[in-house]
Amino acid sequence: MKQELTNQELLDRYVFSVKALLARDRADDIAAEIQSSLESVVEDRTTQLGRELSLEELSAILRQSGHPMAVAGRYRDRPFWGLSPEVLRVYRFTLGAILALIFTILAVKACYVFPGRSNLASFLLRFGRELVFGTVIVIAGVTVIFAAWEYLEFKFRFWENWDPRSLSPVPSWTPPSIPRRQPAVQVIGGIAGLVFLALALFYPPLYWIWGGGGHFDLSPAAYAMRLPLWLIAVFAVVQPWLNYTRFASAEWRRFVRVALYIAGLAVAISVYRAGHFLVAGTHWNASRNAASLATLNRMISGTAVLACVLLSIICIHELRGSMRLLGGRHDSGH
Amino acid sequence: MPVDDTQFENLRLELRRGCLVLAVLAKLRSEYHGYALGKALSESGLQIEENTLYPLLRRLESQKLLISQWRMEDKRNKRFYRLSEEGQMVLKRLVEEWRGINGAIETLLGARVAPGRKSA
Known part of the structure; x- marks a missing residue:
């Protein structure tokens, strides 16, 4: 026999649904506050009516509070492009679902195709190219659709008509949360990445063995850039580490x-202008690898163009922030 | 909703956004928990949705303008907010700014109304 849902269970379901969508490091705190606030609303309404609320009345309060996706979205620190917090959750969910589907299809296809290929390098290049293009197209497509959706002010109707009673029950058992070791992971991962990059830049034959067809080398232009490239990587890796020091909110970091x-x-412009980043090394089997090397160089150039665009956008954003910071200081100085 | 109403609604929200921060900071010179603060603001004529208020409180706290504390009240655990020292200084400056803007707007609106009165 189906058990009748109680008010407390409904409230717990709602808070749990919001909590499940929040960032893990703040989820408990935010969920506790939402629960406390809703209990205050219920208490207030109960006092006004002089009786316990019915399930319908509590559902109305929860509907007014907002769909869990919309509520969780509002606790995001930074806005994401032009998407509002309410849409952001659905956007991320849709994007994640489609990307997972694409990756699964590509992985299945790769497993099917790989046994027939003798050249691992060309297989990896092809797989990587499909992965990159698939990801870019999906992200661009989904973002444009959602941005247009927002721009045209379509409403998510299910948020207006949703029924809190349809929320999933709180599971009786939740897996123990694994403590995050973010600083340690960042430091160890960063050092490993820097060591790998140093070896790859200063001694490429060690890593880039090309399916038995010889190895490739850095072009003269790339050789000239390897020290600045590595130093930039060092600074980029060290930047997030500072979040765990007393310089976490230092203004000079901007x-x-x-x-x-x-x-x-x-550097990205230089890489693009150089035209090719890699050249054939010693014992190079040109007939076997020429096409793959050309593809790899095209991918590096394409990545450089993407990096240019992204870095320009981020740089403009940071510069505007810096100007505001300087402007604020100037104003307060008067 | 007709286009003009939508435009008005956007402008109204824009106008309210900055005012809400000032109102929340002003109210939190005394200590309140989130729900009581929302009610107090509502009673003062400033309706604010809970979904707007709580993230705003968190944002102000992360900017070190507010400090919060979990405490028991009426047998329930509640999070109480109040202005920090930094918040008090910011509030003082914002109030000065607000009075300046308000005075200027009143002057502008007065100047707009005055010729009409003359012609009447």
Whole structure:
């Protein structure tokens, strides 16, 4: 026999649904506050009516409070492009679902195709190219659709007509949360990345063995850029580490970031202008690998163009922030 | 909703946004928990949705303008907010700014009304 839902269970379901969508490090705190606030509303309404609320009345309060996706979206720190917090959750969910589908299809296809391929490098290049293009097209497509949706002010109707009673019950068992070791992961991952990059830039034959067809080398233009490239990587990796020090909110960090983005932009432009980043090394089997090397160089150039665009956008954003900071100081100085 | 109403609604929200921060900071010179603060603002004539108020309180707290504390009241755990020292200084400056803007707007609106009165 189906058990009747109680007011407390309904409230718990709602708070749990919001909590499940919040950032893990703040979820408990925010959920506790939402629960406390809703209990205050219920208490107030109960006092006014002089009786316990019915399930319908509590559902109306929860509907007025907002769909869990919309509520969780409002606790996001920074706005994401032009999307409002209410739409952001649905956007991320849709994007995640479509990307997961695309990756699954590509992975299945790769497993099917790989056994017939003898050249691992060309297979990896093809797989990587499909992965990058698939991801870019999906992100661009979904973002444009949602931006247009927002711009045209379509409403998510299910948020207006949703029924809190249809929310999933709170599971009786929740998996223990794994403590995050973010600083340690960042530091260890960063050092490993820097060591790998140093070896790859200063001794590429060690890593880039090309399916038995010889190895490739950095072009003269790339050789000339390897030290600045590595130093930029060092600064980029160290930047997030500072979040765990007393310099976490230091104002000068914004200017360091601007300098870093400008340097990155300069390197990305140089890579693009150089035309090719990699050349054939010793024992190179040209007939077997020429096409793959050309594809790899095109991918590096394409990545450089993307990096230029992204770095320009971030740089403009940071510069505007820096100007505001300087402007604020100037104003307060008078 | 007709286009003009939508435009008005956007402008109204824009106008309210800055005022709400000032109102919340002003009210939190005394200590309130979120729900009581919303009610107090509503009673003062400033309706604010809970979904707007709580994220705003968190944002102001992360900017170190507010401090909060979980405490028991009426057998329930509630989070109480109040202005920090930094918040008090910011509020003082914002109030000065508000009075300046308000005075200027009143002058502008007065200047707009005055010729009409003359012609009447």
